[in-house]
Amino acid sequence: MTEPTTPAGWGIQLSKLWIASGQPFPVDVKLLALEVTKQRFEDPVGLVVPHGVSGIDGMLSKRAKKGDWCISYDESVTVPGRINFTLAHELGHYFCHRQRQAEFRCGQGAMLDYYGDASRKLEKEANVFASYLLMPATDFRQQIDGQTISLELLGAVADRYETSFTATALKWLEITPEAAMLVVARDEFICWSYPSRQASSKRAYLPPGTEVPATAIERLQTATNHSGNNWCSVPPGVWHPSLEAEEAVIVSDQFELTIFLVRFPSVREVVHEEETEHDSFDVLAGLAQGFDWGR
Ligand SMILES: [Zn+2]
Numbered sequence: 001m002t003e004p005t006t007p008a009g010w011g012i013q014l015s016k017l018w019i020a021s022g023q024p025f026p027v028d029v030k031l032l033a034l035e036v037t038k039q040r041f042e043d044p045v046g047l048v049v050p051h052g053v054s055g056i057d058g059m060l061s062k063r064a065k066k067g068d069w070c071i072s073y074d075e076s077v078t079v080p081g082r083i084n085f086t087l088a089h090e091l092g093h094y095f096c097h098r099q100r101q102a103e104f105r106c107g108q109g110a111m112l113d114y115y116g117d118a119s120r121k122l123e124k125e126a127n128v129f130a131s132y133l134l135m136p137a138t139d140f141r142q143q144i145d146g147q148t149i150s151l152e153l154l155g156a157v158a159d160r161y162e163t164s165f166t167a168t169a170l171k172w173l174e175i176t177p178e179a180a181m182l183v184v185a186r187d188e189f190i191c192w193s194y195p196s197r198q199a200s201s202k203r204a205y206l207p208p209g210t211e212v213p214a215t216a217i218e219r220l221q222t223a224t225n226h227s228g229n230n231w232c233s234v235p236p237g238v239w240h241p242s243l244e245a246e247e248a249v250i251v252s253d254q255f256e257l258t259i260f261l262v263r264f265p266s267v268r269e270v271v272h273e274e275e276t277e278h279d280s281f282d283v284l285a286g287l288a289q290g291f292d293w294g295r
Helices: 007-020 029-040 082-097 108-112 118-134 137-144 151-161 165-175 197-201 214-222 280-288
Strands: 045-050 058-062 069-073 103-106 180-186 189-195 232-234 245-252 257-263
Touching: 007 029, 007 082, 007 118, 029 045, 029 069, 029 082, 045 082, 058 082, 069 082, 082 103, 082 118, 103 118, 118 165, 137 151, 137 165, 151 165, 165 180, 165 189, 165 257, 180 197, 189 197, 214 232, 214 245
Parallel strands: 045 069
Antiparallel strands: 058 069, 058 103, 180 189, 180 257, 232 245, 245 257
């Protein structure tokens, strides 16, 4: 098997290997890490263990005596999907970066900071790897085929892959022909937003620091059930200057984050025949540096 040269390439190859061997989802990253690296490399991942250090979600470190690698993780993390994504992230460092460093310590900040600067390049690459390994696009499309997207459906897909809601929604935005956008906010200010390809072509995007629309805040304060599955129609000028939108919202108590999923149903879907892989993590990093806008 030829060796991939990119994080996405590694993620896709290992994901295919997992499926071809008849294994079910979610990908058991621990099993995969131990088995595949043992077969292919002289310095395999020899150990995957909890480390009991809070604040460091995951670590990859070389063991001097044995010459192999250890992946360790914070087992006290209770957010669904976080541990699996962390393990995949660390495995990404192993496949893509272990020649550069003997130790990687990764925290919540590093993994969720989609707008990281160049020094965070390795973190972004590890996220890309994890996304492709855990959520293969073909299978993802099969899970949502013929259904209207909803928070509930994305939640079910997240359960299938043992990934977080955010990582799952980003993957959906990567592959959907719809115009839609994910917006993550804290304290009524937007931390980051990510449009689908089609939404991006309509310039749907809200930069970090933008205030959350007042009507959305009002709705949050009056709604009794924040994780309901209801789409709420809102006029142009709320999420986009000229487009009507539908919004759905989840409040994440754990990180005091408010996550909006926004659709622009009036924008016609365009299915690109020759679809290049549209990589949300890559685009996000590009946006941070002022590149890629309008893509
Ligand atoms: Zn990392």
